Amino acid sequence: MYCIETHDLCYRFSKEQSILNRINLQVPTGSIFGFLGPNGAGKTTTLRLLLGLLKKQDGSISIFGKDLAKNRINILRNTGSMIESPSLYGHLSATENLQIQQVMYQCAPSRISEVLEIVGLSHTGRKKTAQFSLGMKQRLSIAIALLHNPSLLILDEPTNGLDPNGIIEIRELLKKINAEQQITMVISSHLLSEIEKLVTHIGIINKGELLFQGTLSQLQTRQNLNAGFLFRTNNNAKALTIIMNNGWEATEQNEFLYLPTTDDLAIASLNRQMVQAGIEVYRMVQQQNDLESIFINLVK
Template identity: 40%
Template sequence: MNVLEVKGVKKRLGKREIIKDLNLTVEEGEIFGFLGPNGAGKTTTIRMLVGLIAQNEGDISICGHSVQKDKEEALRYVGAVVENPELYKYLSGRENLMQIARIRGVSKEEVEELIELVGLKDRINDKVRKYSLGMKQRLGLAAALIGNPKLLILDEPTNGLDPSGILDFRDIVKKAAKEKGMSVFISSHILSEVQNLCDRVAFINKGIIQSVEKISDNSVETELDSLTLKVAKDEVKAVTILKTLGNVRDAQIKENEIHIIIEFGSTNIVLKELINKNIEVEEIYRNRSELEQRYMELVEGGMR
């Protein structure tokens, strides 16, 4: 079941098109990462998902309900932390949560479970104005989880957290997704956290999704292969040949090695072509596809 479906969504500000034909789905219990540089359209997308702004074209549906046509019903399934959590600083952490719990008809027992889950038990009765930024992030996450939403939307949720706080946050999100069958849509600029946390990731740039790929064993499952090869001589000639091949996306010389990006499964074709052109290949091996490398390929226009 798809908890979130985004179909043909476009968003314009004046004459400028910010989001261009956005399509994606998030399945039940899936943790879905959303990556891109500043200005790529991440925040605009999230603001549309939670109904803060409307798209110009296309449709966004949550649990089968259109955000544009049936906003109240669609957002009933959503918990979100967008930018900085909105909290009453003059109230305690517990009082903030109970305000939301009363509106949503949630029991005090469930609130206590969430306080335990996000690790605020020792400070929950303090006024929020005394909280650090990291503590506010934890409280905001607890608030978003009230009512057991089907979809949790998080925009840069680890801002202000120290390394141990980031690890705790990762465990909280994984536990929520696994135990509650909750889907998570998370936008973050910390690539290592996305790689350790997410099941799939979408790369967005200039309002267009460049690719949506699975993450398995902390490695990206991609339609492209990253290879390193060493040749006996004529490295420049080898790169020139590689760049003429239709299944080679990029080829660069780095420290006496040639790094190439090719279509998945075409290694033998590339190797045969080099040999036919009298290039003596001494060594060739596949690189593990890390998220950082894939980000550079798709978003920054090539390898570094």
Template identity: 45%
Template sequence: MNIIETQNLTKAYKNFTAVEDINLHIKKNSIYGFLGPNGAGKSTTIRMLLGLTAPTKGSFTIKGMNISKNRVKILREIGSLIEAPAFYGNLTGKENLDIIRRILSLPKNSVDDVLELVGLTEFKDRIAKKYSLGMKQRLGLASALIGRPKIIILDEPTNGLDPVGIHEIRKLIRSLPGKFNCTVLVSSHMLSEIELIADDIGILNHGLLLFEGSMNNLKQNAIQKGYNTGNLEEMFISMINEDNKRRKEK
């Protein structure tokens, strides 16, 4: 069963099409890796799914519902981290999360629960402006996970983290569907990162979906096209480069 589906989803501006006719199929209780170089249209797609910008054409459903008719109901079931997380610098990490808790009418223990989940318990009483970049990223992740939503959308969640932090957040993301019976959409520009956590992937370039399927499907696709499948990052780059070359030849 697909929990998120898009139908020819498109976002165009005056002289630029950021996302063009993409059809995503994101399965319930899975991790979907959304891949593409910077500027590929990943963040624009995510913003449409969250109702932050309207599609130029096409549509999408979340849990079978159209966001234009069920916006509040849908968004109550989604936790998200997009772009750089923004917080009140003079409030502590715990106080920032408590604001979100109150908006969502969640129990008080949900703040301590999510702080422990992302490894910030010992820093909960430090004011947010004194957090490191990695700690701010963890706090952003905590704001997405508070209340244990059924759909979690994460845009480049390991930005600013050191290798140990990346490993810990990767392990956490991988555990989420099993722990909380949820679906995770995670975007990245690194195939090697997504390879370790995702069940299915979609590869976007210049707003077009080049591939959707499992990692095994991707490898088979790469073999057919003669790409080097020994190094997945090189395979990903080859796919993007071929698409870029095709565009220039048009």
């Protein structure tokens, strides 16, 4: 069951400038979905479309199994969000900012102190939010998103501008909320390292195209298929013959020979044969297979 499903979602600012191209996003219910892509990839545009902040041009958006265009208000009643920078009334205190939302969502006034406690801002009193640090503003924005006990949380770069400690705090907070309340979360980021410890599912977008979506392990499996070794020698042609004589298929990549295996014995044997054949092996490099390199390879 998917909490969010888009079908052929497209968006363009002008005829020439396409921002999203046939995005088919599927966010499973209860998951923490990391929406990843470099700056300008189309993440924020997608999230703004999901929240109805941008008028949909082509395709369809379904949230909680309902069409967003026809059920916007009902869907928003169960959705909490934070898009880009925090949206706070600077001349008001944290409590007053939350009061505005409490009135809008008609939730219990006691929730205000509860969410302030959750995000660690109970001590701020009458201090105006304009005087808050960026980290405090981010946490208050998360509190606003959580205020009405939503079933879906859409957070656009929630750790932007936070120090490493703040990033860890927010990550732990989101994990806890997901575990305790089974809230589906969509969290966008341009840094995989920032969210890989948090998410259960991942979607990678670049230049308006959804390049991958699935579980983290599916992404790792995909990368393992591409794992291999790179050889750089003084005679790649001769080295290639040796590799092929051993039953492997290698390809030339710039000055390297790429061998699609990470088998230690095979690599050692090939190296020995090359040296014995008088080939000077300058470099043997294992192709990176951490998530960051998968991401970089995908968006390259």
